Amino acid sequence: MKDHYKILGVSPGSSQDEVKKAYRLLALRHHPDRNNGSRQSEELFKEISESYFILVDKSSRKAYDDWQHQQSKPATERPESGNAMAVSFLMVFRNIRERVFNTGSHIESATLFEIINEVLCTENLNYLVDVEDIATNGLIIDELVIASKFLDDPSKIILYRKLIRLAHGNVMLREKVSVLSNIRYNPVKEPKGNDYSEDYAYLFVVFLIVLILFGIIMG
Known part of the structure; x- marks a missing residue:
């Protein structure tokens, strides 16, 4: 995780007012609108806002x-x-x-x-x-x-x-x-044990029918 104190330039013992003051100064300095929409400023502004979001509460x-x-x-x-x-x-x-x-x-x-x-x-x-x-x-x-x-x-x-x-x-x-x-x-869902037995029973019946028909044809 990032060092949010370092990003805002404050110490871990700083007061909430000091955190707010540091954020306002940095946000004003690095706001994209004040830096011609610079991508670098935008990323830095997001990072500053993130750190403020965590530390202000x-x-x-x-x-x-x-x-x-x-x-x-x-x-x-x-x-x-x-x-x-x-x-x-x-x-x-x-x-x-x-x-x-x-x-x-x-x-x-x-x-x-x-x-x-x-x-x-x-x-x-x-x-x-x-x-x-x-x-x-x-x-x-x-x-x-x-x-x-x-x-x-x-x-x-x-x-x-x-x-x-x-x-x-x-x-x-x-x-x-x-x-x-x-x-x-x-x-x-795991198949129930009797699902397999039902399937095999169905196949066995079909197999018997095929054998019977085959016997009739051959006979």
Whole structure:
């Protein structure tokens, strides 16, 4: 995950007002409209907005700080359960969804996707799958499916693939994710034992009829 403090040029101990001030200065300096629509400025502006989105809210900032703290420890010293960290990720995604709706839907689709895609990066996705906290992962899927309402179709497809990975074969979770693709998840049903016997019985009867007819013709 990116170092959001470094991107905004503030320290982890900075106040919320300092975060807001840093964001305003950087956003003004790198806004695409002030840089002749520069592609580089556009990408930098998205990155700045993403970092601000994570750090300006106390709950998502705390979850991000907790994640950074755990990652700074040697692997042997990290908690084995991981449930607390999974809940921290849930808090981040819930904050994203709430802030999207609080803006009255006035949010750029590309920026929203960048934020979601960054938090749900491969490393974090693998972590959530390995923890196997089905309840928390289900809530994360719920939050992201709701927030995805404001994404364009290509972004939804990418998010769909990531959430299918997060569902990790769980039928209930895959059913939640299927909303994104408008495809109902239908698990493959295993054939019942007597299905085979019925098929063989039918073939045996057909075979007998063929033999009888063959005997009549030859006779």
